[in-house]
Amino acid sequence: MVTLTRSEEDHLKAVYALLQDGESAFTKDIAARLNTKASSVTDMLKKLAEKGFLKHEPYYGAKLTAKGTAHALTLVRKHRLWETFLVERLSFGWDEVHEVAEQLEHISSPKLVDRLDDYLGNPRFDPHGDPIPDRQGKLRVRKTKRLDTCTTGDTVRIAAVSETTDGLLRLLDSKGLRIGSVLTVQELHAFDGSMDVKPKSGAAFSLSKDVSHHLQVESN
């Protein structure tokens, strides 16, 4: 087995993440995600392609090979398990774990991840509601939709937060929203895309498009 550097792994993970939304992962998007420059990304894509983790079609982005997907899934698994550990066991806030997990996901030990998984009771979802790939790299996908695609009258449960920037998470905290919270859409404002929602208990409030766009919900 080839071992990848931290930077290679971060690029691989970025490609994986971008492929969740689109057909292909593009240089500029990878660069944006990793706070780096397009030229650096091109170099990395070449290298990862050479090592067989992805196919790079110059000017048309990158797609993962089976090998690349498998490795990306181990990273996602580690990342989410560590986040779960930090929140469940070390009392971190869900807005405080991303950076650390970004480091911890690169720790390479055959035993560590699986032991951690067992220790945590084989959790299915991380603190942000994202599914944790199992030992075999299998990822249980739920059918969720974005809150901003819901319409008046829908009652839904928050399943996941798809962007884990601390600002968003703290905003949700301040509104009392968390994974599992149940909301009813009361009104949509076409002007700014904001929506008024009413939690199960408590007064209704407004959510901007920026927020509702990043909330994955499932029907209640």
Add this chain to the structure above:
Amino acid sequence: MVTLTRSEEDHLKAVYALLQDGESAFTKDIAARLNTKASSVTDMLKKLAEKGFLKHEPYYGAKLTAKGTAHALTLVRKHRLWETFLVERLSFGWDEVHEVAEQLEHISSPKLVDRLDDYLGNPRFDPHGDPIPDRQGKLRVRKTKRLDTCTTGDTVRIAAVSETTDGLLRLLDSKGLRIGSVLTVQELHAFDGSMDVKPKSGAAFSLSKDVSHHLQVESN
């Protein structure tokens, strides 16, 4: 605060470790410890000296500054806390943790270490019997002696294993020896430096000099 790279931290830790035995840490010993070349070490010593972590007297080795000692102690603290976590919580063997801790000690998070410390119940010693520096970097030293300096009739308790190579640890396992085991020295063999010892319960057996040299013991 300056942040150090993994390699810089490993060099710093090597210097710290070597200073426990000697007045000064020498290039070749650091190189041996890190499986690298003397010339690489010289470069690193220069860099660490420039950053104020140590004093490098060319041809006469290195000594840590207060800043260097403080940082080394945070690394030792992290290393030993992670080892404790792996053994106590994830059921790793004491011979399986060093490599992983060697990686984990470089994870940089203001919160993580202290939370982990609390989570583990603020342990005083790691799985190899080595003391864990506290939050302030204070290290409680015990007065121990090496088993190979004991004489016939001495009854002692194993306090620590000073070399954590898996081979040694597994050998100890196979003889039923662990931290806290109580032994009586029965006979010394000048020829090869081996000694016969009798555990509290069970038959006496022999320990080579190589082994007894690395066992730190305290009077029972």
Add this chain to the structure above:
DNA sequence: AATAAATATTAGACGAGACTAATAATCGGA
């Protein structure tokens, strides 16, 4: 269809961290 804008790649540079080979300093034994 022509051209401007956006995106991507290539070329060339740089610093970090490693190495080998050459040189220098120190140490230890005769």
Add this chain to the structure above:
DNA sequence: TCCGATTATTAGTCTCGTCTAATATTTATT
């Protein structure tokens, strides 16, 4: 005390990961 062995440093090279600037390609707009 001298000389060879040991240890250390310096000089020069290499790879890796990043950057900027120059160039190329694709895409969007008129």
